[in-house]
Amino acid sequence: MQVTMNVNGEEVSREIEGRLLLVHFLRDHLRLTGTHWGCDTSNCGTCVVWLDGEPVKSCTVLAAMAGGHEVRTVEGMEKDGELDAVQKGFVECHGLQCGFCTPGMMMTARALLDRNPDPSEQEIREAISGQICRCTGYATIVRSIRWAAAEEAGTRTTATEASAS
């Protein structure tokens, strides 16, 4: 079957099998290998991408189900050569080691901050609780997301002042 969807702002169309999983569509067909997979049972969360603006586990969504919808992956986070605050936060606060869970974690973090720009530590822990990191022990991931929130709060303040003056 033919499937067409918008991935990171670009319309893509491919001939696929109905059973193809979205994670394989992204990785094998579009070669967007930043999205990973780590289990068979939607427990690990290394495959998290956005579907119509919501984080979903792309190992448990058929590519066909995403047809006509919008998908965003880690490759779509950087804008005009500028890293997203979440990406910067993960670098700054050592929020990653092997880097395997990182794209999924960052996609969830970005969605969280879009809805809640100033999340508490507990809110962050809840938001990422469906995603396993075997390296960091999570504390630095929490710090990374807090860093991004603070960074963006700072940016917004500056922007507000600039527009006021």
Add this chain to the structure above:
Amino acid sequence: MTTTVPADGHRTAFVDNDQKPCGHGRMLRKEDPRFVRGRGRYVDDLQLPGMLHLAILRSPLAHARLVSVDTSLAEAHPKVRLVVTGAMLAEKGLAWMPTLSGDVQAVLATDKVRFQGQEVAFVVAEDRYAARDALELIDVEYEPLDPVIDVRTALAPDAPVIRDDLEGKRDNHCFDWETGDAVETDAVFARADVVVKEDIVYPRVHPAPMETCGAVADYDAVDGKLTLWSTTQAPHAHRTLYAIVAGLPEHKIRVVSPDIGGGFGNKVPIYPGYVCAIVGSLLTGKPVKWMEDRSENLITTGFARDYIMRGEIAATREGKILAVRTHVLADHGAFNGTAAPVKYPAGFFGVFTGSYDIEAAYCRMTAAYTNKAPGGVAYACSFRITEAVYLIERIVDCLAYELGMDPVELRMQNLIRPEQFPYRTKTGWVYDSGNYAPTMELATQLAGYAELRAEQAEKRARGELMGIGVSFFTEAVGAGPRKDMDILGLGMADGCELRVHPTGKAVVRLSVQSQGQGHETTFAQIVAEELGIPPQDIEVVHGDTDQTPFGLGTYGSRSTPVSGAAAALVARKVRDKARLIASSMLEVSVADLEWEKGSFQVAGDPKASVTIQDIAMRAHGAGDLPDGVEGGLEAQICYNPENLTYPHGAYICVVDIDPGTAKVTVRRFVAVDDCGTRINPMIIEGQVHGGLTDGVGMALMEMIAFDEDGNCLSGSLMDYLIPTSLEVPDWETGFTVTPSPHHPIGAKGVGESATVGSPPAIVNAVVDALKPFGVRHADMPLTPSRVWEAMQGRPTPPI
């Protein structure tokens, strides 16, 4: 020298490159820019033209005779290119391969299957979906045999023999091993005031890195060259073994270990799947990819632990520990796939005397085969030190319970004293350095230990269950030296090459391989510290046997102790040569030169100086060099460690238990680590955090379980539970610094310290919380149900 420094506060400023330290210190990781963009390069990211996909058919039974394997339907599948059975491999002499312990393991079963999930056949197809589909078209007939699942009965005279492939094998005995002095230890036990005995089980667990194991094999028939991209922590050792197994010339094999999504020991062994991928490429002439799924990873690849230990401790009534004695029954699964130095079948379990100055010790171990997956050393265990530390730290707490003593006080009273180092233990290990008491004191101070005990007393009075657990550990990491330690005859030493380019930029090539530990940063910092070249100007090359010197790889926390030393020494070698060139550039004698990080200057005349960059240009440029000095600025070394390094640490865990549901919450965890000289504190802290989380996993939820037929009950991440962000607290860390005297920069290695040290702290905390119920010991994993059973007075072993 020991200095005690409290933990860093967390900085939140974004550090620019030019603010980074030139050498040791907190520095952001050089590898991160690619990872946060989703541009890591993991094995499964690789797509080669014409690449085929391999899937493995595995045994559903734990023990059965293979009657027939019919592949005709699978071969008829339109997308299938190749189907291979054990019989076909046997014709080529490839059906069996050596394990890292000198046993053999079937690549594909020929006679029997010996554990559930064992490899029986493989399919190579045009895509991964078709390969998976074709597995269902293979018809295998099995004749079921009685499985041996409980290691306690494996050595019974009537037990079915698992390894009848071994000539003359009539039982399931794997090996016996002992250490220490039995007679002396018995004598000390006989005169002790107090003897405490406890049966302690360390259940089978699994490293389960987020990336599973896999490989892409690409055999070029024209060149006769095999390139294997694989998830390996030890690319050089693997290459040599492939040369031996497959009969390919070693110079025609290139093993590439690209970015690795976590290893923790899981990626040390050679798995049949890697060999299948190689065979698949040899037979099809195409690149062949094999990536195991999560079930395959959990059910078949290197497990860890599985020790049933009887611990005994002898002490005076005042709490002076006199001796430790233990008997261990070790379950090694169907093949002895332990990855440990050859002379150490029980790994470094011999350090079970822990951090205490005692009079005698003895251990006797029996290992047996069972119908379970092979493995035995994995999951950040420092070659079985996890088990050893758990044993001693648990039994010391049992002693504290019996004596009615505070567990910190009991430990403080028995720790090896600073003036006793280097300290030779009763089992023959020479601890290089340590200053234990300040580490313990810092931990109690950070935790507010006295206040915690007061809080606990109040809560107990109200019927609330709060526990405080303590552990103190000494690790032994950085194997070799090569005279004592080898893996299948390969000495445990590591090479390093350093080349400074004419413009003063450098490349350092390592034999070890990162699985997330940040080698591209740490090793650049080690060289930077020695040469004064900024770390961002130093490229770290690793994980490619064509581009790096020989060495044994990354496991057992050995990268910094071994390759870190190699990197420092190779940089010093370059510096020595630079000094000769500087002396001719400045026209003074070598003796008149002083090294200031990054430049040589004339003693007493600091303005007369040349930088390492100036020297690099001179080394490659026009003009004369001093007599006997060759052009270029590079060096190489193979570092053979003089001894292991012995990091230590003190951990304190605080738990709360819901009295109604028996659910354990880890409220706080304080970890004070001493890994000697600290190269990048940020990376060290990260290593510790990860290990502590492993500890929560093992103590509270992780276990590979089997039913009586040998079916693995933990074959998915739905059943094999790994902690999420909600089960772990915000870690509180501190450190002390006791450099290693024999390591060139005094560093000790820290990758596994927390995995080793944290399980006993957590279990001790849970048991402490259960004191009102008269509980002295309860085995991991301490799930709510198992804690509740302990509260009912019937704590049960997990196996």
Add this chain to the structure above:
Amino acid sequence: MQVPAPFEYQRVHSVDEAIALLDRLGDTARLVAGGHSLIPMMKLRLANFEYLIDINELHDQLGYIRVEPGLIRIGAMTRHRELLESDELAAAFPIFRDAERVIADPVVRNRGTLGGSLCQADPSEDLSAVCTTLGASCVVQGLDGERVVPMEDFHQGPYETAVGDAEMLTEVRFPVRPGGSSAYEKVERRAGDWAVVSAGAAVWLDGGSITDARVGLAAVGPNTAGIPGIADVMRGRPPGEELYARAGDIAAEACSPATDRRGSAEYKRHLARELTVRVLRRAVARAGRQEA
């Protein structure tokens, strides 16, 4: 990663279209909503279908929470996150927010649906226990229109429901009576795990005495189960610890847990008692606050 066996993918845009397709394809077809139970089972090849009918486009039609006098109607395609975040729902039935906080994980909750949860009919499934507790009824639509099935009849064994081959669950209805409140509690080995045991309670008070009480348990029998005996004991009595304890004993007595990796049968029976007490206590406290 494991992958499903081949099947034909069909997307539908209306309930009628879905039912017509189901009618044509019979038991070779299965509806997929969030897919977070079904697709993993298909990947592990524990379930195989020739056709998979994607009803996610029906979210616009069947994703709703409608509060009416005496009744709340929730569309089958309402996602967990919508149930979690609905203040109106939490005001009427706090049990929903209690439960949704501990169902799977936030990312799965973005996708999973009420209808999918009920139709999976897993004995450990939390929303089924919530619906049991609240005395919900399920609207099942077929070729000849809709029928309403009470929760007690909806589940017919583990992974079996009253929904026929050419039918689909479209809505779940919850009767709202004054003076009531509810609560839910789950014991899990780890966040995101299925319940070791969970319990829901709904109580109704009038002038200091209990007029009705319902308790639903998950993971202690072939299906999530209501415990009718509890209402008999509690009706007409003032709430209190002694009464909760009696209710807990009835729950422990009535359930039939099995020993597995999540826990021993004895422990689960203990939890049935303990959690019943806790949720009754909390539901009564909430109802009391409403009354006051």
